[in-house]
Amino acid sequence: MAKITYIEHDGTQHEVDVKPGMTVMEGARDNGIPGIDADCGGACACSTCHVYVDPAWLDKLPAKDPMEEDMLDFAYEPDPARSRLTCQIKVTDELDGLVVQMPERQI
Template identity: 85%
Template structure:
């Protein structure tokens, strides 16, 4: 299980325990975290679960696969270094302490 901090655009923080095996997106959905819409349900077919990963976590996460890179082109104000789709981040003990911030809106 990993403790993940989800930060809304206005700075409101939600710290939740997310079970291993789920995705960061599923952790947000299951805990009612606003700002992650996940319209496609986690199929990497939209960009509505886009977040900005805390800078100190960028290098700790697995590299983006081509499909995620392509979908980030449709995200609201993507950051080449920090933007990730939460449906592509599988939770494990190694993600304990992860901080993600939602963009102003999802498109």
């Protein structure tokens, strides 16, 4: 299991164990984490699972593919460096300790 910390916009932290092979979005959904809506269910079609990745983890994640880049254009206040869609981040043992922060809102 990989421990993932989800931080709400107000600073509330949720630390949960997520099974490798799942996505960071599925970990949030399955554990009732508020702030990740995931309206499309993980199809990379809505940007409502947008987060800001802690800077210490940016180089440890796989690169964004073109579809994710396009969908981030529709996210609330995207940060070119830190914004990711959690449906596109597969959990691995190497992501144990990952920290993500939710934006103020999802659109």
